[in-house]
Amino acid sequence: MAGDEKMVQDWPLPDTVEDEDAPFWQHANAGELAIQACARCSRLRHPARPMCPFCQSREREWRVMSGHGRIWSLTIPHPPLLPAFMPYAPYNVIVVELDEDPTIRLVGNLVTGPDGRIDELDPHEIMIGEPVHTVFTRMADDCSLVRWVRDGS
Amino acid sequence: MSDILSIKDRTAIVGIGETKFAKHLEPSEKELACIAIKSALDDAGIHPSEVNALSSYTMESTEEVEIARNLGMGNITFFSQIHYGGGAGCGCVLHVAMAVATGQADVGVAWRSRKRGSGARPWATVGARLHDNWKYTRPYGLVRPVDEISLLTRRYMHEYGATREHLCNVAMAVRKHANNNPNAIMYERTLSRDEYMSARWISEPLCLFDNCLETDGALACVIVRADRAKDTLQKPVYLHAASQGFGPQHQTMTNYHCEDPLLGPSWATSARLWSLSDIKPADIKVAQLYDAFSPLIPLSLEGYGFCERGEGAAFTENGAIEIGGRLPVNTSGGGMSEAYVHGFNLINEGVRQMRGTSTNQVTGADSCLVTSGEGVPTGALILRT
Numbered sequence: 001m002a003g004d005e006k007m008v009q010d011w012p013l014p015d016t017v018e019d020e021d022a023p024f025w026q027h028a029n030a031g032e033l034a035i036q037a038c039a040r041c042s043r044l045r046h047p048a049r050p051m052c053p054f055c056q057s058r059e060r061e062w063r064v065m066s067g068h069g070r071i072w073s074l075t076i077p078h079p080p081l082l083p084a085f086m087p088y089a090p091y092n093v094i095v096v097e098l099d100e101d102p103t104i105r106l107v108g109n110l111v112t113g114p115d116g117r118i119d120e121l122d123p124h125e126i127m128i129g130e131p132v133h134t135v136f137t138r139m140a141d142d143c144s145l146v147r148w149v150r151d152g153s
Numbered sequence: 154m155s156d157i158l159s160i161k162d163r164t165a166i167v168g169i170g171e172t173k174f175a176k177h178l179e180p181s182e183k184e185l186a187c188i189a190i191k192s193a194l195d196d197a198g199i200h201p202s203e204v205n206a207l208s209s210y211t212m213e214s215t216e217e218v219e220i221a222r223n224l225g226m227g228n229i230t231f232f233s234q235i236h237y238g239g240g241a242g243c244g245c246v247l248h249v250a251m252a253v254a255t256g257q258a259d260v261g262v263a264w265r266s267r268k269r270g271s272g273a274r275p276w277a278t279v280g281a282r283l284h285d286n287w288k289y290t291r292p293y294g295l296v297r298p299v300d301e302i303s304l305l306t307r308r309y310m311h312e313y314g315a316t317r318e319h320l321c322n323v324a325m326a327v328r329k330h331a332n333n334n335p336n337a338i339m340y341e342r343t344l345s346r347d348e349y350m351s352a353r354w355i356s357e358p359l360c361l362f363d364n365c366l367e368t369d370g371a372l373a374c375v376i377v378r379a380d381r382a383k384d385t386l387q388k389p390v391y392l393h394a395a396s397q398g399f400g401p402q403h404q405t406m407t408n409y410h411c412e413d414p415l416l417g418p419s420w421a422t423s424a425r426l427w428s429l430s431d432i433k434p435a436d437i438k439v440a441q442l443y444d445a446f447s448p449l450i451p452l453s454l455e456g457y458g459f460c461e462r463g464e465g466a467a468f469t470e471n472g473a474i475e476i477g478g479r480l481p482v483n484t485s486g487g488g489m490s491e492a493y494v495h496g497f498n499l500i501n502e503g504v505r506q507m508r509g510t511s512t513n514q515v516t517g518a519d520s521c522l523v524t525s526g527e528g529v530p531t532g533a534l535i536l537r538t
Contacts, residue, residue: 012296014288021288046410047286053402072409073311075303076357077294082277085294090354093295095304095409105409107290107304118294123357128311145292 010084016142021048023062029144033134034062035104044101067134068151069096072105076123091118092126096148109147111135116147161429164250165382165389166536168197168375169501174338174492176270178369183215185371186266187223193373194224198386199260206231206258206376208245210265210495212238220264231258235397237405239445239526240418241265242496243534247395249376259377265497266371274367290407299364299446301406302528303356306448309415310358315451315466317358321349322469323447323482324362324489329475331486334512338366339490363447365488372497374504390507393520393537394430398422399530406528418531419456419524426533427458432520434458437535439506439515440480440522441499444487449527450474457522457533476513484513496525503536 016025024047027034037044038052039059051058072095079089091109098104109118110126114135132148139145170192172178172185180188194201201224207217217232231252235241242265249261276297283291295301309315328344331337344362352360382389398421402411427433434457442453451465459480460468468474474482485491485502492498503523505511520537 012283012287012291014292015282015284019284019288047289047404073304073308075295075300075307075359076354077297077300077303078354078356080274081294082296085296088294090357091294093293093300093304095308103410103412105414107293107295107407107409109293128308139292147293 010082011139012082012084013139013143020050024048025143027062027064028136028146029142031136033065033067033146035065035098037061037063044104046104046106065098065100069098069132071095071110071126071128071130071132072097073128074123074126088117088119090123092121092123094126094148096132106146111147111149112153113149114147158255159429160250160254160392162391162393163254163379164376165379165391166246166374166504167377167382167385167387167389168193168195168199169373169504170194170196171372171498171501172370174336174368174370174494176338176367176369178268178271182266182268182371183219183223185268185369186215186220186264189266189371189373190220190224190262190264193262193375196387197375199375201225202227203260204262205229206249206252206261208233208235208248208261208263210234210238210241210245211236212495213265215266231261237526237529237531239443239495240529240531241525242500243395243523243525243532244397246374246376246392246500246534247397247532250392250395253376253378259381261376262373263376264371264373265495267494268369269493270367270369286404286407295407297356298406299359300356302446302448303359304409305414305528307358309448309452312415313463313466317350319451319466319469320363320447321346323444323450323474324349326469326475327444327483327487327490330484330513331490334485334491337486337491338368339486359446359448365445365493366490368492368494370492370494372494372501374500388508390504391537393432393535394426395532395534396422396425396429397530397532398425403530405530408528415452417452417456417527418529419453419527422531422533423457426535430535432535432537437480437520437522438518439484440482441484441487441503441524442482443496443499443524443526443531444483444489445493445526447489450482453524453527456527457524476515481513481515484511484515499523500534503534507536507538
């Protein structure tokens with residue numbers, strides 16, 4: 001697990017069981033990026049929801065993605081912050097657009113590996129457009145976060 | 154649309170009221186709401202017992218029944234609440250105006266009371282496990298509204314060449330206006346370009362002065378039919394057109410999942426607004442644009458059609474949004490320098506501009522655009538003399 005136990009306790013984490021998007025988190029915990037898709041018209045959608053906004057079908061499935069994308073934007077938070085994030089500030093938060101469909105965008109962090117810290121890279125050297133791919137940081141038994149590393153690293 | 158019932162010019166704002174603004178006020182949000190509403194009714198010369206329509210924000214802590222019980226109102230025949238925080242204000246005015254114009258009520262009050270200065274920061278409250286869309290952002294340290302808007306801002310700068318100089322233009326313009334408004338929290342605090350450029354970061358590329366204030370205060374306005382407005386104490390300010398709006402696939406604040414996240418809710422609102430209005434963007438001489446964060450001003454200038462897409466940042470150059478410029482914006486100081494009460498102070502300042510009583514009066518202004526929060530489902534009003 002990343003960070004010490006107290007920080008992980010305070011870290012805001014998603015429910016991974018109860019909601020429509022539980023398969024997203026189950027896949028993530030197995031080291032896969034999966035996105036919900038319409039089983040009728042095939043369009044991807046994120047975050048998950050029960051009805052396809054393009055064809056109104058309720059038939060739906062989960063598709064494992066390549067895990068590759070490009071940085072669409074970033075910000076560098078500074079204090080005041082939640083206690084869990086204070087030791088890391090300033091750190092990076094990025095938005096990644098997926099290769100499979102650039103309108104599917106995920107918020108995450110750029111790190112050097114699954115257990116890398118969110119403040120370990122110089123945030124001012126992160127560029128919009130950089131190619132990245134997924135890594136999965138185990139935060140709890142049931143929960144891994146989807147983070148990103150630069151291609152070639 | 155000639156065969157449909159239009160509310161164009163059929164209602165007017167005839168009273169405005171507000172409390173003092175401060176980092177901390179002693180009275181409760183309920184008491185502040187009562188003070189602001191009574192003040193607005195006194196301004197109009199209307200007794201509380203005549204009010205029969207009420208509208209406020211879902212985030213408002215005081216329910217309609219409590220307002221009515223405190224102020225001694227009679228039968229209330231219309232009440233509504235609008236969601237999405239700072240996106241609600243103009244919608245409250247629109248709902249009450251529709252109720253009054255269609256005979257569901259006669260005297261309507263819209264209000265907002267908030268102790269954001271004294272109270273906790275909403276983002277600092279985190280439950281055991283996250284549900285809803287927050288589960289895709291907060292675990293990554295994207296927690297505060299400023300972080301969420303900063304992601305859109307960085308992308309906007311990347312696509313259109315906007316710079317911190319442009320955001321500074323916004324911060325300095327609204328501060329200059331506040332420096333001439335004795336009710337503004339920043340009345341006595343000037344802001345220089347050097348101070349802006351050396352300010353501490355909050356969420357890069359946004360610094361301290363790109364953020365709104367944290368304020369205690371309350372505001373209200375009173376709306377009646379246009380024929381009744383002629384008998385009230387103040388010069389009536391007519392509601393010419395109004396709309397609410399958000400676009401396809403919109404997600405509140407973290408609007409990163411639609412086709413084009415830089416086409417925010419102002420675009421959806423603006424299309425309907427101008428289609429209902431005889432007044433066009435080129436006719437507007439003053440605007441009150443929601444400014445929880447400075448980049449919302451250039452985004453709104455584009456969304457509401459004052460310039461082309463991508464030109465909002467450049468629009469702020471050469472004093473264009475200051476008094477004397479092409480379109481003075483937030484003439485009371487707005488959320489960044491007068492008070493942040495979820496944007497309701499923009500409505501009252503729009504009314505003062507139409508009355509001719511602003512401390513930063515724009516000469517010849519006979520119409521004013523007022524908007525609610527960009528980045529969330531929102532609303533907008535066109536007021537006229």
